[in-house]
Amino acid sequence: MNLNRAISQYADVKATSQASHASHVDLIIMLFDGLSDALTVAQGHIQHGSSLALKNKALQRANAIICGLLDGLDLENGGDLALNLQSLYFYMIKKLIYVNAYNDIDALNEIKNLVNEIAVAWREVPSLIQNQTPAKPH
Numbered sequence: 001m002n003l004n005r006a007i008s009q010y011a012d013v014k015a016t017s018q019a020s021h022a023s024h025v026d027l028i029i030m031l032f033d034g035l036s037d038a039l040t041v042a043q044g045h046i047q048h049g050s051s052l053a054l055k056n057k058a059l060q061r062a063n064a065i066i067c068g069l070l071d072g073l074d075l076e077n078g079g080d081l082a083l084n085l086q087s088l089y090f091y092m093i094k095k096l097i098y099v100n101a102y103n104d105i106d107a108l109n110e111i112k113n114l115v116n117e118i119a120v121a122w123r124e125v126p127s128l129i130q131n132q133t134p135a136k137p138h
Contacts, residue, residue, distance in 0.1 A: 032119035
């Protein structure tokens with residue numbers, strides 16, 4: 001078994017194990033971590049002129065994660081936040097297509113920056129929830 005395949009399988013087992021014990025917020029954070037990793041892998045393949053197939057695979061993984069995030073949006077109850085995230089996710093998907101076609105590192109970095117900003121916000125959610133005081137019944 002080659003080393004890359006073994007590492008990939010370990011990562012899959014680790015992610016599956018973590019997911020079975022994670023909260024919804026933790027799962028979303030894990031998705032953003034995976035998305036960031038996939039974009040970094042794609043960036044490495046572009047910068048080093050490596051295998052087009054491996055670059056494409058990393059970008060397809062990033063696209064699949066974004067589609068998963070899209071599917072998880074509650075557009076009926078999420079208000080403007082859900083609609084804004086939907087628009088942002090569609091924008092990132094379009095940019096991924098552009099990156100794949102033109103190997104544009106600037107466009108890829110734009111996506112990575114957006115992903116990092118959203119991930120930072122999600123990482124703050126648990127502390128925001130803990131700091132909320134429950135309303136007192138009247």
